[in-house]
Amino acid sequence: MSRAEVELLVIGGGITGAGIARDAAMRGLRTALVERGDLASGTSSRSSKLIHGGLRYLEQGEVGLVLEAAAERRTLRKIATHLAVPGRMALPIHGRTSAGLMKLRAGLWAYEKMARIAPEERHEIWKRDDTLDHVHGLEPQNLQGAAVYTEYVTDDARLTLETVKSAKRAGALVATYAPAVGIVEEAPAASTAGGTTARSPRLRVSINDDLTGRLHEVTARVVVNAAGPWVDAVRGLGGAAAPRMHLTKGIHLVVSRERLPVDDMIVMRAVDRRMVFVVPYGDIVWIGTTDTDYPRAVERPTITREDVDYLLEATNRTWPAARIGDDDVRGAWAGVRPLLHQEGKKPSEISRRDEILVEPNGLVSIAGGKLTTYRRMAERVVDAVVERLGNKAARPCTTGDVPLVDGETPVPIVRTSLSDADVAYAVDAECAVSICDVLERRARSNLFASGNGLPDVERVGGILARRLGWDERRLATEIEHYRARIAEDVAWRAARS
Numbered sequence: 389m390s391r392a393e394v395e396l397l398v399i400g401g402g403i404t405g406a407g408i409a410r411d412a413a414m415r416g417l418r419t420a421l422v423e424r425g426d427l428a429s430g431t432s433s434r435s436s437k438l439i440h441g442g443l444r445y446l447e448q449g450e451v452g453l454v455l456e457a458a459a460e461r462r463t464l465r466k467i468a469t470h471l472a473v474p475g476r477m478a479l480p481i482h483g484r485t486s487a488g489l490m491k492l493r494a495g496l497w498a499y500e501k502m503a504r505i506a507p508e509e510r511h512e513i514w515k516r517d518d519t520l521d522h523v524h525g526l527e528p529q530n531l532q533g534a535a536v537y538t539e540y541v542t543d544d545a546r547l548t549l550e551t552v553k554s555a556k557r558a559g560a561l562v563a564t565y566a567p568a569v570g571i572v573e574e575a576p577a578a579s580t581a582g583g584t585t586a587r588s589p590r591l592r593v594s595i596n597d598d599l600t601g602r603l604h605e606v607t608a609r610v611v612v613n614a615a616g617p618w619v620d621a622v623r624g625l626g627g628a629a630a631p632r633m634h635l636t637k638g639i640h641l642v643v644s645r646e647r648l649p650v651d652d653m654i655v656m657r658a659v660d661r662r663m664v665f666v667v668p669y670g671d672i673v674w675i676g677t678t679d680t681d682y683p684r685a686v687e688r689p690t691i692t693r694e695d696v697d698y699l700l701e702a703t704n705r706t707w708p709a710a711r712i713g714d715d716d717v718r719g720a721w722a723g724v725r726p727l728l729h730q731e732g733k734k735p736s737e738i739s740r741r742d743e744i745l746v747e748p749n750g751l752v753s754i755a756g757g758k759l760t761t762y763r764r765m766a767e768r769v770v771d772a773v774v775e776r777l778g779n780k781a782a783r784p785c786t787t788g789d790v791p792l793v794d795g796e797t798p799v800p801i802v803r804t805s806l807s808d809a810d811v812a813y814a815v816d817a818e819c820a821v822s823i824c825d826v827l828e829r830r831a832r833s834n835l836f837a838s839g840n841g842l843p844d845v846e847r848v849g850g851i852l853a854r855r856l857g858w859d860e861r862r863l864a865t866e867i868e869h870y871r872a873r874i875a876e877d878v879a880w881r882a883a884r885s
């Protein structure tokens with residue numbers, strides 16, 4: 389990508405950058421994407437893994453978000469059937485009267501009309517006894533019943549990977565372990581045979597190749613900053629920029645489904661009345677999330693004792709006999725939400741809307757947003773890019789119609805059992821260059837496999853070593869690094885509640 393000028397350089401290989409690169413390449417723009425670490429190594433492998441229909445934004449009066457989320461959910465189901473899997477979500481209502489349940493029923497009815505929810509996905513109401521039949525062990529006291537509606541489950545990292553692979557298929561150049569480290573404006577005039585002609589300014593971005601230590605320069609007519617929680621940091625690479633982001637942390641716990649045998653996704657109320665989800669998948673369930681201010685952008689925010697206690701309290705209040713304790717937690721993950729700052733709002737009140745910011749040097753940043761609405765958000769950004777380029781030859785957006793790569797051959801959404809061929813494929817076709825890349829994001833073994841992928845670490849390391857030419861020392865360091873990360877995910881256990 390440093391050899392010839394590109395029309396668009398995208399900084400950030402999370403779902404936002406991936407969606408923009410795919411859209412731009414499919415419209416025929418010369419597109420490149422650089423990612424500081426691995427694809428989806430930021431927030432896009434750390435979400436609740438739900439493609440939300442937007443119902444919860446109704447409570448906040450964000451009708452635009454509701455409609456967009458519901459429409460995008462339908463689109464994702466069309467272009468990536470295997471990564472948008474519908475399931476039932478039950479919201480049990482406890483209270484002295486049935487007023488809460490009736491209010492919810494009216495809200496769902498209005499939502500389904502407004503969001504054009506398909507008849508087979510419309511809600512039902514379970515009476516008290518039906519609820520207890522469906523959700524074993526649920527706290528029966530004051531239970532009025534449950535509202536049951538449809539939500540979709542995804543594998544966030546896999547969605548990102550397949551979006552990047554689709555971008556590559558459409559011609560985008562992709563480099564991982566390649567952080568942007570500087571942005572400068574190029575002289576706005578260029579000389580031609582007949583003298584000097586005016587041309588639109590370019591940005592020159594310095595990119596470090598962390599695998600070789602070499603520095604490269606990429607010249608782009610437009611640069612889009614899709615760095616998620618690092619949006620402000622990347623804006624700062626080209627000169628001072630007033631912060632616009634508000635970062636909040638969310639954690640999840642993974643528990644064996646034997647210990648919490650639920651058939652459907654369940655919504656619980658945390659101690660502060662926030663909604664917390666329990667999502668069953670295969671032999672596990674994940675429980676989350678929290679929403680607390682976090683001071684800085686990091687790949688792996690710290691999981692604290694308070695975070696864990698908050699989720700365990702809600703779980704054990706909802707299923708009093710379950711008595712889920714620290715030792716039942718098989719794994720945990722935490723991520724940082726890249727939200728747009730709104731003065732005076734608490735973390736859970738901040739809007740999940742997105743906004744395009746343009747710096748004086750022309751750098752375009754996309755801030756905020758959700759996994760669910762990434763495709764539509766990318767479409768808006770690429771519309772703005774095409775306008776800035778004045779590119780009349782760009783084709784219209786088709787990302788809502790063309791299936792993602794691998795969408796043709798549905799596989800389980802969360803893959804954990806890995807064959808040798810899967811590992812080789814991750815290296816050859818999916819940009820994996822480390823054990824963590826394979827076990828954490830190509831498979832989700834660190835979170836969902838029994839033993840958190842530790843039983844596979846040497847075999848996977850051996851295949852990578854042969855393919856990538858590692859010596860024994862490098863292999864040993866890689867294995868140790870993976871083991872240390874697994875231990876770090878449950879380090880909060882040291883502080884007993």
Ligand SMILES: Cc1cc2nc3c(=O)[nH]c(=O)nc-3n(C[C@H](O)[C@H](O)[C@H](O)COP(=O)(O)OP(=O)(O)OC[C@H]3O[C@@H](n4cnc5c(N)ncnc54)[C@H](O)[C@@H]3O)c2cc1C
Pocket residue numbers: 399400401402403404405422423424425426427428429430431432433434435436437438439440566567568569614615616617618622636637638639677722723724725726756757758759760761
């Ligand atoms: C706990 C939690 C739960 C969530 N649950 C849901 C959910 O269920 N459904 C939903 O729709 N949304 C959910 N979200 C929101 C969603 O996950 C995010 O909106 C989305 O993943 C953000 O993607 P992104 O690409 O903008 O950021 P990221 O995924 O963080 O990607 C940004 C990338 O930029 C890279 N980068 C940074 N600096 C540089 C640089 N200098 N050079 C090159 N690359 C750089 C980073 O390494 C990173 O990979 C959740 C978020 C959290 C935290």
